[in-house]
Amino acid sequence: MNWKDEFVAGVKGGIPIALGYLPVSFTFGLIAVSGGLPVWVACLISLTNLTSAGQFAGTSLIFAGAGYAEIAMTTLVINLRYMLMSLSLSQKLDKSVRLIERMIFGFAVTDETFVVGSLRPGKLRTPYLFGLISLPILGWNAGTIMGACVSSVLPAALQNAFGIALYGMFIALIVPTARDSVNVLMIILMAVAMNCVLTYVPLFSAVSSGFRIIISTIFGAGLGAFLFPKEYPDEEITGQETTVESEVR
Amino acid sequence: MTMDRILISIAIMAIVTYLVRVAPLTLFRKQIKSRYIRSFLDYTPFAVLGVMTFPDIFTSTGSVYSALAGTIVALILGYMRKGIVTVSCAAIVVVYLVERML
Numbered sequence: 207m208n209w210k211d212e213f214v215a216g217v218k219g220g221i222p223i224a225l226g227y228l229p230v231s232f233t234f235g236l237i238a239v240s241g242g243l244p245v246w247v248a249c250l251i252s253l254t255n256l257t258s259a260g261q262f263a264g265t266s267l268i269f270a271g272a273g274y275a276e277i278a279m280t281t282l283v284i285n286l287r288y289m290l291m292s293l294s295l296s297q298k299l300d301k302s303v304r305l306i307e308r309m310i311f312g313f314a315v316t317d318e319t320f321v322v323g324s325l326r327p328g329k330l331r332t333p334y335l336f337g338l339i340s341l342p343i344l345g346w347n348a349g350t351i352m353g354a355c356v357s358s359v360l361p362a363a364l365q366n367a368f369g370i371a372l373y374g375m376f377i378a379l380i381v382p383t384a385r386d387s388v389n390v391l392m393i394i395l396m397a398v399a400m401n402c403v404l405t406y407v408p409l410f411s412a413v414s415s416g417f418r419i420i421i422s423t424i425f426g427a428g429l430g431a432f433l434f435p436k437e438y439p440d441e442e443i444t445g446q447e448t449t450v451e452s453e454v455r
Numbered sequence: 456m457t458m459d460r461i462l463i464s465i466a467i468m469a470i471v472t473y474l475v476r477v478a479p480l481t482l483f484r485k486q487i488k489s490r491y492i493r494s495f496l497d498y499t500p501f502a503v504l505g506v507m508t509f510p511d512i513f514t515s516t517g518s519v520y521s522a523l524a525g526t527i528v529a530l531i532l533g534y535m536r537k538g539i540v541t542v543s544c545a546a547i548v549v550v551y552l553v554e555r556m557l
Binding site for chain 2: 233247250251256260261264267277278280281282283285288290292295296299308309311312313315367368373374376377378382383384385389393394395396397398401402405406415419422423431
């Protein structure tokens with residue numbers, strides 16, 4: 207295939223991803239601005255981060271006045287899965303993909319672009335990779351701008367109720383998978399139990415909210431990986447359970 | 456929270472996220488073989504989202520009662536596999552209505 211055909215094939219793969227991103231990034235823009243950030247800052251976050259769970263988490267830590275170390279650690283923990291996906295994708299990239307091109311494509315490795323790229327037969331070359339990420343990047347930012355702009359004209363009374371929006375989103379992301387997998391349910395419950403201990407037991411009152419999240423997550427996912435290690439029949443990492451955002455669609 | 460602090464926080468988020476994504480593509484291109492580590496990485500997003508939600512959700516609105524009502528509605532709709540926007544908006548509406556009744 208020539209350059210153009212491969213690029214077009216990539217763009218086509220990105221269309222459903224971009225459409226799926228619109229409502230999610232819309233919600234992000236809404237929450238970020240109703241939480242007190244200027245519209246341009248909300249857009250800056252989407253433009254530079256391009257990740258749902260990670261930037262939602264980081265933004266709520268910014269609202270909570272968390273320290274830089276907590277923000278860095280939480281972002282790292284929540285996005286560690288990208289490392290796995292990039293590792294898997296790196297096996298699939300054609301040798302012709304240059305370093306600079308890897309550095310550009312790498313910015314847009316998400317749960318969805320990973321899944322679509324992984325499922326494409328054969329090695330992936332630069333035009334396909336660039337086509338694949340173009341519309342998702344556009345969709346993520348367009349949705350954020352729309353959500354951010356709508357938020358500034360919402361009545362104050364309704365904005366008050368938006369405090370729960372972020373958490374409603376998180377619930378929508380995890381409950382369907384927890385329903386299907388008892389293991390995932392148990393892991394969430396173990397992590398939340400640890401979080402409650404750290405939150406309510408006076409002994410741990412010095413632990414800040416960011417580190418509470420990190421400790422509880424490592425406890426839950428670590429114990430879960432020990433108790434319920436998953437089967438990986440082939441060497442391909444399917445990323446099925448890591449597709450947080452794709453559960454949405 | 457000053458704007459400088461916010462912008463530095465965003466820069467940290469962006470840099471960490473970028474490095475996590477790009478390092479394996481550029482530096483070490485080997486596959487993780489350990490079942491344990493792969494499972495851990497697979498489970499992490501669910502654990503972290505659960506922890507970010509509970510128990511903080513109960514103090515996210517004007518009162519515990521409205522938050523509780525919103526949580527229950529979100530859990531039910533999530534269980535019914537409703538989309539992210541539906542669940543979130545339904546929770547907002549319920550919180551708004553309950554707070555008006557209180």
